[in-house]
Amino acid sequence: MSTAVTPGNGRRAGRPGKGVRAGRPHASWALPAVLFFTFFAVVPMALAFYLSFTKWNGLGDPQPAGLANWKKLLDDDRLTQSLTVTVLLTVVSWAFQTVVSLLLGVWAAGRQRNRAVLSAVFFVPFLLSSTAISLLFYALLDPNFGIIHRDTLGSTSGAFLAIVFVGGWQFIPFHTLIYQGGARQIPEVLYQAAAIDGAGRYRQFFSITLPQLRNTATTSGVLMIVGSLTYFETVLILTQGGPGTDTAILPYLMYEAGFKSYDFGYASAIASFLVVAATALSLLLVRLTGFGAMRSTREGM
Amino acid sequence: MESYSRRWFLGAGATTLVSAAGLTACGSGSGSGGSGGTITAFVYGDDAVKVQAKAVSRFNASAAAKKAEGKVKLEKVPGSDYPAKLRTAMGSPNAPDVFFNWGGGSIKAYKEAGQLVDLTDTIKSDPVLKDGFLPSVLAAGALGGRNYGIPMRGMQPVILFYNKTLFAEHKLQPPTTWDHLLDINAKLKKANITPFALGGADIWPELMWLEYLVDRIGGPEVFDKIKNGDSSGWGDPAVLKAAETVKQLIDDGAFGKGFSSVAYTNGGAPAVFAKGKAAMHLMGSWEYSTQLGKFPDFAKKDLGWCAFPKYEGGAGDIRNVVGNPTNYWSVNARTSNKDAALAFLRDCASESYARDLVANGDIPTTSNAAKLLDASPNPGFAKFQYQMVQQAPAFTLSWDQAVDPSSSTPMLTEINKLFVGKSTPARFVAALKELK
Secondary structure, X not given: OHHHHHHHHHHHOOOOOOOXXXXXXXXXXHHHHHHXXXXXXXXXXXXXXXXXXXXXXXXXXXXXXXXXXXXXXXXXHHHHHHHHHHHHHHHHHHHHHHHHHHHHHHHHOOOOHHHHHHHXXXXXXXXXXXXXXXXXXXXXXXXXXXXXXXXXXXXXXXXXXXXXXXXXXXXXXXXXXXXXXXXXXXXXXXXXXXXXXXXXXXXXXXXXXHHHOHHXXXXXXXXXXXXXXXXXXXXXXXOOOOOOOOOOOHHHHHHHHHHHOOOHHHHHHHHHHHHHHXXXXXXXXXXXXXXXXXXXXXXXX | OHHHHHHHHHHHHHHHHHHHHHHHHHHHOOOOOOOOOOEEEEEEEOOOHHHHHHHHHHHHOOHHHHHHOOOEEEEEEEHHHXXXXXXXXXXXXXOXXXXXXXOOHHHHHHHHOOOEOOOHHHHHHOHXXXXXXXXXHHHHOXXXXXXXXXXXXXXXXXXXXXXXXXXXXXXXXXOOEHHHHHHHHHHHHHOOOEEEEOOHHXXXXXXXXXXXXXXXXXXXXXXXXXXXXXXXXXXXXXXXXXXXXXXXXHHOOXXXXXXXXXXXXXXXXXXXXXXXXXXXXXXXXXXXXXXXXXXXXXXXXXXXXXXXXXXXXXXXXXXXXXXXXXXXXXXXXXXXXXXXXXXXXXXXXXXXXXXXXXXXXXXXXXXXXXXXXXXOOOHHXXXXXXXXXXHOOOEEEOHHHHOOHHHHHHHHHHHHHHHHOOOOHHHHHHHHHHOO
């Protein structure tokens, strides 16, 4: 729902009024997308928000319950734990995925044939379904018949790191692609000028490549963070929120309330909370990073 | 990740829409009890499903099906998702006409929503059904004295399985008392064998340990009180003692180091047991058909069984049993072809159905079962199990099926926390007492 916000911000900081209409397609072009978004995102969200004020076990009609679910949400110790785990997972995943995909992306931006071939190979994990990937790693992590003969998923840090790793394994290729594209956009002249000034390979990376990739890093960062908030299949298949409740992130808590305890009212309250939190977080990120303003990286050229 | 989160939201949205549509359909009251048309049956898709598959093809070719102008389509739902998928389906217009369940707490919500056909009178007026099943098993699936289910699988007591070959190699006898069991554990560990296989990732195999220990230490009355809605029953000293005993077993390495990463449903725990890495496995009687399906040699040559040992000074009888009496077919009140559904259910009392169950290693709960057991792939096991259930002074229904689904999940979470060491026996008891 971050995506719904970005255009609004863009317009506010947009260019002068004149000529704005010129060359823009008619508003009706957006109709299919708007309808799709309404029926498959806005309506379900509204329904979930409505359900959060009811008591419903999935059968019969929901009964109004006032603020009971929201009060329960505030009192629930598991929500606090879940929020902590979710934030931790988001931050660690972001750090892990950004570092690896930045380096891989910059490397893959080179035009050599071997890099092109390897980039194509690296991209394969992103094409697999996350369920298939999770099942695969679940089998690999079996303490008796897997590759690591230890209780990886039974310890808190092991289970947490396994989720970070499996998520990274799947999504790093995607972010590598973004960074590859970003790195290829950097004008060659900058490197040529730096070479004349005597800058070496590392100096060029830190003084040219990194600053030039600022907007790319923001895009990829927002995608990673919002994605981590709704991360689910991997947790469901690898750990089921365990050991105990140590990896029960918010979406998993919601699933458990809805599809295990059949308390759809409470599950909807968690879902509504998640929507609000994710929207607020992506707004904040967009503000902080100046992504909305989209200042050019070629200023002064 | 973005594309993923979008997809996820779409999925959730679609489910919501479908559910909403289901509500409308409910409100307008779709016709029921009509005749004609194919009916759908949801079944738990494990290795034993071939018996139901055979019953369906037999029924579809039978005269009864022609008379009811209906055929049955069997939908095998993968094991661990079954309850959630059933609940979603039952709230939607695509609800199954006939569905597999565990009786008791597992169908309470459907009964309260008026979604079950009351089978009490049907059973009473139909000698095939009335005399077809053991009365105690029929009664165990009832709610408030009314029948909503027809027994359709074997009886499923929880049994202590052991590897006969390993036991013989190390000159061990199956345990009869708790001290004896601890002694065996010590000897096995010395030989570098994990005493017990445990699929801790699924949690319900962990539950079985507590069920038996509470029964052996405090007797069946302890859980009876809890089942009837009195959560102060968790404060019984037997529960604390059972939790402490479990803790000792874990600290002692009785389940090996990695048990919480091993699942039963994906075949992990049965494989540990069948390959001799673990010597014993506390599991429902379906372990036999599971092993027969996955490791037939092991099931035929090495698999031994015994009752859960007696606890010294405990109040529980060694003959007491925990587990599931059996599984049941229930009929959706909104079915389009009730005649076909009932005709299909009658097949469960037939001798050919019982024979198929026996051939699969299950013990039918039909009254004609006793004389068929000689045809079982393992008559010894069949008779052991049949007698075990027949002679049991008390048969405690699995806790997660007996209590309301809303307290079943937090209960399982607390049990898992106890097993992985995220909780202590005292905190475990305190947390359970908080459950409604």
